[in-house]
Amino acid sequence: MPEWLNALPKAELHLHLEGSLEPELLFALAERNQIALPWADVETLRAAYAFNNLQEFLDLYYAGANVLRTEQDFYDLTWAYLQRCKAQNVIHVEPFFDPQTHTDRGIPFEVVLRGIQQALLDGEKQLGISHGLILSFLRHLPEEEAFKTLEQAMPFRDAFIGVGLDSSEKGFPPRLFERVFAKARSEGLHAVAHAGEEGPPEYIWEALDLLKIKRIDHGVRAIEDERLMQRIIDEQIPLTVCPLSNIKLCVFEHMGQHNILEMLERGVKVTVNSDDPAYFGGYVGENFAALHEHLGMTEAQAKRLAQNSLDARLA
Numbered sequence: 282m283p284e285w286l287n288a289l290p291k292a293e294l295h296l297h298l299e300g301s302l303e304p305e306l307l308f309a310l311a312e313r314n315q316i317a318l319p320w321a322d323v324e325t326l327r328a329a330y331a332f333n334n335l336q337e338f339l340d341l342y343y344a345g346a347n348v349l350r351t352e353q354d355f356y357d358l359t360w361a362y363l364q365r366c367k368a369q370n371v372i373h374v375e376p377f378f379d380p381q382t383h384t385d386r387g388i389p390f391e392v393v394l395r396g397i398q399q400a401l402l403d404g405e406k407q408l409g410i411s412h413g414l415i416l417s418f419l420r421h422l423p424e425e426e427a428f429k430t431l432e433q434a435m436p437f438r439d440a441f442i443g444v445g446l447d448s449s450e451k452g453f454p455p456r457l458f459e460r461v462f463a464k465a466r467s468e469g470l471h472a473v474a475h476a477g478e479e480g481p482p483e484y485i486w487e488a489l490d491l492l493k494i495k496r497i498d499h500g501v502r503a504i505e506d507e508r509l510m511q512r513i514i515d516e517q518i519p520l521t522v523c524p525l526s527n528i529k530l531c532v533f534e535h536m537g538q539h540n541i542l543e544m545l546e547r548g549v550k551v552t553v554n555s556d557d558p559a560y561f562g563g564y565v566g567e568n569f570a571a572l573h574e575h576l577g578m579t580e581a582q583a584k585r586l587a588q589n590s591l592d593a594r595l596a
């Protein structure tokens with residue numbers, strides 16, 4: 282990565298902590314917790330990182346998350362991510378975590394949260410990285426389950442800045458979660474949601490109008506709807522775009538086809554993020570480098586993208 286790209290101060294606004302679990306740490310945690318893995322070694326696991334769509338990735342992602350058991354595991358996961366941020370001059374993070382991925386397999390909410398929170402606080406003190414944590418609901422589960430998760434989270438209300446919506450998009454439109462998002466907003470939480478990654482532009486409209494989100498996660502399919510494009514430009518609604526993720530999950534065939542710079546030039550407030558960096562081939566820095574290499578992103582464009590990420594912070 283060119284040094285000037287690395288040196289740009291950046292924020293990361295679309296990162297799933299569970300998706301930053303590198304194979305080496307995954308194997309180390311499996312050993313520590315005495316969990317048998319379906320992969321022989323790190324190389325075999327890495328070789329399995331070839332996906333045809335979002336669902337194939339999610340199946341592996343949930344299998345990997347199974348090694349996370351103790352507060353220390355969640356601390357180590359978060360700390361490893363923050364060290365990557367430090368090396369790439371990411372000065373602010375607003376990561377997601379999926380409580381249901383863990384509570385559904387018997388890990389108490391508090392164990393997950395305390396590990397993550399302690400690492401974020403240490404990151405602020407020792408690495409100078411500020412943060413705002415976002416609790417994300419799994420959209421392939423019923424809204425009722427999201428309500429239960431929100432209830433579990435409320436004793437720790439001060440640990441979060443907002444709620445999000447992730448996991449399988451197609452067939453699980455934002456409107457299914459209108460009530461739980463209204464409840465979260467009434468508690469003073471910000472709302473964001475994944476929309477328009479694999480799902481159609483209608484899902485982005487629903488996320489804006491029904492969930493009243495402040496930021497769109499992905500949103501690359503907005504470009505198919507001119508009226509929607511005009512709205513997100515007029516209202517300067519940020520998009521947290523994840524270029525390497527989009528290629529890995531076949532949203533675009535090649536990086537050369539990605540629309541992020543076209544959106545930037547049209548005035549959309551796009552930002553660069555890594556989504557699930559351990560699975561998709563890189564962190565924020567590698568995503569910027571890919572845009573430079575394949576789309577000819579200029580230094581001026583990189584500076585605008587980095588500034589957008591700082592402007593789009595919710596914390």
Ligand SMILES: [Zn+2]
Nearest residue numbers: 297447475556
């Ligand atoms: Zn995501």
